Amino acid sequence: MSNIIGITMGDPCGVGPEITVRALAEMAEAERQATKIYGNLPTLEAARKALGLDIDLAPYVVDLPVEGAPLAWGTLSPVAGDAAFRFIEKAVRDAQSGKIGCIVTAPINKEALNLAGHHYDGHTGMLRSLTGSSAAYMLLASERLKVIHVSTHVSLQEAIRRATTERVLNTIRAGHAHLKRIGYDQPRIAVAGVNPHCGENGLFGSEDDDQIAPAVAAARAEGIHVSGPISADTVFHRAYSGAFDLVVAQYHDQGHIPIKLVAFDTAVNVSVELPIDRTSVDHGTAFDIAGKGIANHGNMNAAIAYARKLVSGRKG
Template sequence: MTTPSTCYAIVITMGDPAGIGPEIICRAVAAMSPAERATTLLVGDPAIYRRAARSIGAELAFTPLDEAGEATSVAVAIVEVPEDVEIPDGRISAGGGDMAFRCVETAVKLVQDGRARVIVTAPLNKAALHEAGHHYDGHTGMLAALTGAPSSFMLLASETLSTLHVSTHVSLRGAIERVTETRIIDTVEAGHAHLVAMGVAKPRIAVAGLNPHCGEGGIFGDEDTRVIAPAVHTLKERGYAVSGPISADSVFYRASKGEFDLVVAQYHDQGHIPVKLIAFDTTVNVSLGLPVQRTSVDHGTAFDIAWQGRADATNMGSAIAYARRLSDVAAGAESRASQP
């Protein structure tokens, strides 16, 4: 039995139940050992999870937490967020968007209350989210708003290549406007702190250029020399092992061969395309700069194959594994802080 003071290693949100979230969560939970299930907390509607388990032929038990917070170690514990309107399978709906939001909102509260350490999110649909009246650019913006964080950063982490983004879900024009010295410095510092916490003693960080060939001395734009280079210079003066700007057509290849531990990309597609090309199934989306820790799958709701028993849970497994590493780091820090 767990006790009321139990802090679960991870809490997993359902995502949009019209998509593949419930299915990939159930596949991942079914693959866990009893000990792993005992440190896992789900958020969502138990009836939806039971249906998902049946659809993949998994024998799973979902034990709602009572007021004492007790759950058996042979079943996965769940905090219920009920389906209050019918949500159609495989379609955008306000009900699905609202369910996804309420699950994340609940998970944030659980972490803030010390009941869980790291949030793992299943995919949501941004159009459904907006249809429900929750106008966020996705999970990262939602988490920033729910926790009152002034900013956040999106890390795509894989064994071969990892990228951290100066900007993400904005237009290309808007992304260019966000390339500022302050934002670049903040991004590098957030990435450095994360890698150190994960055991990289002196992270080697490359900063990608914005323009082709870093502007070719101003021929193709001056942001690289006017903005990015001064930011890199400041970071070097602060003692960071940072290089750049390096032309984006070579820096990701160099990082994939082991020259750098992290590449700071200037905008969404610049960083997403190379990572997904190299490690689409195992890349984990990690939110940095928030007062809560969160990992996620790096794919969408896949409405076209939802509720057909076909969804692959490999990426969810990777997100859960990374979250457990984060939880171990946090637990270690808690233990050290409690020692006299």
């Protein structure tokens, strides 16, 4: 596997270019040499000026054209949405060919993406489509809490429909395989219930008994160390306190809220089960502060660090 990481700079009108440039500027020279930025050089130069940094960006940039670049900061633009897609597409192709070992994505704007005709619910769906993968799971990783999701960008009603035994079992398997890969000998996994108190024996719904519990039993039969379903109002605290290495969340907010409470600036978004590796910041384009040179790049640093662990095979 290549040890080079490829950073896609995200929406050209958001904070992606700034956090990418600042992260690159702070790297040791050896790390810079193992980094490529997939983006637009005029936009990255504008970000560099906004940050007041003195660094030669050209050697590290896979420069892709953007009409009218640099575009106005903080604007919703189909031109920017199309550019963000093309940055990712190029990085995916290079990852598939072995030129880079992991993609790190800066934030995109879903509305701009769709205005440009690229109809995806976000990075994960786009990456699944570009790689022809049948499945991909969102895992949010922080130092003390890791969460993988059965479903993400769908309505709550649809999320409950998707909490099938097969899907929950596949999510458990995906999380187990990822933790094994990064060095956990016997990952301890907890599965959150979908209903309050896991349904209280049918008082508040039967999905936990009928759909989730059989998935946990099947995973245990495969030798996976998994517990559940466990009431969601306690399982994340237990995991944060060290009882579990990973929690399977049934839907977007169930998993995102605890992670963003305890690790808002450091949690990393990891795509699991794709044929390529990808990590990402876990925040948006922040149009309101784009171009002002004040965006916090800590989350980008964390995503880069996790990517380097993936390409080197270390535990994270």
